[in-house]
Amino acid sequence: MNKNLGILGKKVGMTQIFNEKGEVLRCTVVQAGGVVIGKRTMEKDGYSALIVGLGERKEKHTKKPLLGAYRKSQQTPKRVVRELRVSVEDAAKFEVGQKIGVDQVFEVGQKVDAQGTSRGRGFTGVVRRWNFAGAVQTHGTHEYRRHGGSIGTNMTPGRTLPGLKMPGHYGAETVSALNLKIAKLMPEDDLVLIEGAVPGAKNGIVLVRGAVKKKNAGKKA
Incomplete structure (x- = not known):
């Protein structure tokens, strides 16, 4: 302190x-x-x-x-x-x-x-909030350029882990x-x-x- x-x-x-x-x-x-x-x-x-x-x-x-x-x-x-x-x-x-x-x-x-x-x-995406690189711009990428990608797995642990970097309120901290x-x-x-x-x-x-x-x-x- x-x-x-x-x-x-x-x-x-x-x-x-x-x-x-x-x-x-x-x-x-x-x-x-x-x-x-x-x-x-x-x-x-x-x-x-x-x-x-x-x-x-x-x-x-x-x-x-x-x-x-x-x-x-x-x-x-x-x-x-x-x-x-x-x-x-x-x-x-x-x-x-x-x-x-x-x-x-x-x-x-x-x-x-x-x-x-x-x-x-305000509410921002992962690229601005967490400096994500975004998806690839080639090979037929469509409407996923600034998305965060996968947020979890199917069977193990079968849920989204807490603290995962996702879109949300940015700033005012x-x-x-x-x-x-x-x-x-x-x-x-x-x-x-x-x-x-x-x-x-x-x-x-x-x-x-x-x-x-x-x-x-x-x-x-």
């Missing part, structure tokens, strides 16, 4: 910048600005976490039990809420109502993991991109530029945290 500090943000789009060597870096722009609206503690909940909210939500569109929880913590309703498991030391750095700044969490050159929801592509690099930080605008592509469509919600497969990637120097 990733317990490194991170930000909850919105994917603005993509751009390019130049580094000190004059090389072009293709970057994804993420708009941060998440606010701590609650905390989990070891004494009360058995684990340590930050509850982060992003974007404002109208009170009339918020259910009353949830609205009461917001008022109890003296916070306004948020459109998106996520819980970030962190260490006790990292949780102590932030108070309820405090905005998580990109410069408080990341530094340029740091490795991060970005998680988002991939673009939904949680996808993580690991070990991306922070290219630039713009704290005044709550922007972070990440080298490479981040999962999700434009204006999608993205969770960016310190990488788990790189040593000390979650620690700010």
Whole structure:
């Protein structure tokens, strides 16, 4: 489980910048600005976490039990809420109502993991969904060019095995991109530029945290 500090943000789009060597870096722009609206503690909940909210939500569109929880913590309703498991030391750095700044969490050159929801592509066939090659195009092939072929056997086991790659709903899944690099930080605008592509469509919600497969990637120097 990733317990490194991170930000909850919105994917603005993509751009390019130049580094000190004059090389072009293709970057994804993420708009941060998440606010701590609650905390989990070891004494009360058995684990340590930050509850982060992003974007404002109208009170009339918020259910009353949830609205009461917001008022109890003296916070306004948020459109998106996520819980970030962190260490006790990292949780102590932030108070309820405090905005998580990109410069408080990341530094340029740091490795991060970005998680988002991939673009939904609806019902697709096996060629697009699973990269099947399709059937042969010769020897009288008729109306089977993009079919998946046989899906089972007759006698043994006499059924279609579970998990078989078949047509179906493609996309709209949680996808993580690991070990991306922070290219630039713009704290005044709550922007972070990440080298490479981040999962999700434009204006999608993205969770960016310190990488788990790189040593000390979650620690700010």
